[in-house]
Amino acid sequence: MGQLRPVTVEIALPLADIRGLRYHAENCDKTVSRMNRIIPYVLTALTVLLAPFTAADASSTTVKLPELLRLYVLDCGAIHVADTARYELRREEVETSELSVACFLVVHPKGALIWDVGAVPDSEWQATGSTVVQHLSLPDGQTRDIPLVRSLGAQLSELGYPPPKVKYIALSHYHYDHTANANSFANSTWLVRRVERNAMFATPAPGTTRPDTYAGLKSAKTIFLETDQYDVFGDGSVVIKFAPGHTPGHQMLLLRLKNTGPVLLSGDLYHFPQERTLNRFPVFEFDREQTQRTRMDINEFLKITGASLWIQHDFVANGKLRKAPAFYD
């Protein structure tokens, strides 16, 4: 559900008026009591005048929410990994050198949450109905060719949850392939760990990021997650789990789906499934030892929760998932 946000109004009065008001206020009790009587009328008038502006926000409350928690898998492209050695893997050890880029929309009876927002901003390319390969130049000199079919915005609109109707945004972490459309959600509430946010807005920015794609989050309403597990809607069905190492505030998302069962979205704890089976690590971890500890913790967490681990970048596994508008519930 959307929220009405408080509106601050500044009224500029000519200096003479301010001086006059101050004179009366300081010297005449009658003027003060008269002003006190007038203020409620002024506020009522302002409320009426501002109604058209607050109404746009209020319209987000009309979004239709399902009775059961839903998980939509959205297509945000793919990444071709030219050199699998970046993941301590030989080419023959992996089934494919492609990585999927998945974005997820979680719709709870109390509101929607977007989890990861793609590798290419919608504003940088035009959908044509067939695959468009977008060439990306990253600030650190790396390049990527990302095949795209549909924009994230179009996929969300088709589901009835365009960005203004998405209550929460949470990113697994700050790398460019997870933040591309973050600016579209600057009016949502951002769920992030303080250490991750600090790194995102530090100078210089961390490697493999595109700070321009998430600059809008700087002024977004923000909830800093401080517990190991953060229960987004208060009923245990959508839980953000701290999983540091890949980045300092890397996190994962647990969904307790009634018919599908519990699912844990991996963030980038792994990219290729062989990192898990062969115990390999990307060479660009923020803290490799921390990732190692997190992987052990998550193995325990999977046992306790009985959750299935969905490796977001696993191209083969992602190819088998039901895509929006179909969903998991």
Ligand SMILES: [Zn+2]
């Ligand atoms: Zn990634």
